[in-house]
Amino acid sequence: MNRLCILYIFIFLLIPYLSCTLPDDSTIAIVNVNVVPMDSERILTDKTVLIENGIIRAIGKSDQITIPTKAISINGAGKYLMPGLAEMHAHIPTPLETLPDEWDKEAFHKWDENVLFLYVATGFTTVRNMYGDPMHLELRKRVERGELIGPRIWTSGPPISGNTVQTVEQAREIPAEQKAAGYDLIKILPGLKREVYEALYEAAKEADFWYAGHVSAEVGVPRALETGYLTIDHLDGYIEIIIADDADDLPASMFFGLTLIDYVDETKIKEAAQLTKESGVWNVPTQVLIEFMLSGKDPEEMARWHEMKYVPRPLLEHWKHVTRNFQSWPDYSQERVDRFIDIRRQLIKALNDEGAGILLGADTPQWWVVPGFALYHELRSYVESGLTPYEALKTGTTNVARFLEITDKAGTIEQGKWADMVLLSGNPLDDIANVEKVEGVIVRGTWLSKEEIEARLGEIAEMYGE
Ligand SMILES: [Zn+2]
Structure with missing residues (x-):
């Protein structure tokens, strides 16, 4: 046996040893943690959750789970x-060329990644x-390949x-075209003519490729x-x-019906929610x-x-400008705005009470709504x-899994599901504000500690700071 052969045998003998003693970031154990499984309103105390290659492998009493020596161990006491939450109406930035000419493009350095x-x-x-562009298909691939941290x-x-x-002919092409391009749905903005919408509906049925968003007045x-x-997004319509x-003599509806608010009959809210429930459409x-x-x-x-x-x-300057414009609008009065917000909140409550599906979404990052924080x-x-x-948290977890038809992979913390989770320092079922107390996040099985998160947030703040 020559020396090279002996060396090979030696290395082979070492491999099992190396692979079971060196920390391996694809195996993570969160130890002694309270689990909020979101399958019902309950807490599972003193559990260990074991994650391997992006999947939840085991959940059990902390003294009954054997933690592989190679695992990254996180103290969850x-x-x-x-479960990780979802933003169901996001605007991932579009290419910088789509920004207004007068804006300083350099100020948006890495905005999409950030x-x-x-x-x-x-x-x-x-x-x-909800504002797709071919670049988002690329961005998604980069996230999937692990080149970028992202949801x-x-x-x-x-x-x-x-x-x-504007025409029925154009509408007929859209579902098949967008399906072939690799998108997941069609986003509708306002202003579709009724016959154009009907053509889109027929074409969507044929292609089995559907749409969401605004509801055109017609x-x-x-x-x-x-x-x-x-x-239906924004409770539009x-x-x-x-x-x-x-x-009678109704003014034109503007800004999601703000201009009609003086004519609302609150007793009709329940009926609107029931109609929604019967249809199975989500909001x-x-x-x-x-x-x-x-x-x-x-x-x-x-x-x-x-x-x-x-x-x-x-972007911040633009938001300030838009808000000042709103506040100087003739139809703007604090009283009308307060009533509008109250009626919308009554709608949200009624939809929930009737069992019509609500999905968490804030339209980030549009005016004042910052990704995550909003x-x-x-x-x-x-x-x-x-x-x-608990009901509020469902809109961002189990409801999302039902809507996306991925209840076998997401929405709750259970063995066999994706390891997309967030570790908090407070119980979110007691106080919804506790969702903000992030101690760490696991996405696709990758652990991000609070320290790593804060360091990168600091870099982003520095990038855009004055
Ligand atoms: Zn939007």
């Missing part, structure tokens, strides 16, 4: 482990992107509106419900169907987007909210609308 990180850093391990991405194709799709919520929208029967309320845009607050003060340091300066506000607004913290 006093902490709460819940947005993806902000979601993960705040516990959001799934997003549905799992579902994405619409490039959105369609009354401006971009379509209306009842028809949208009948024709199987995947989701709902104010229009709860107007008092004797109301993504994006309530905080509306609340923030219409907030009577001084935009300079809003710009000082702690999460605004992660936003490129020109969704904490969104969850709080659901609780303030009358949902329990």
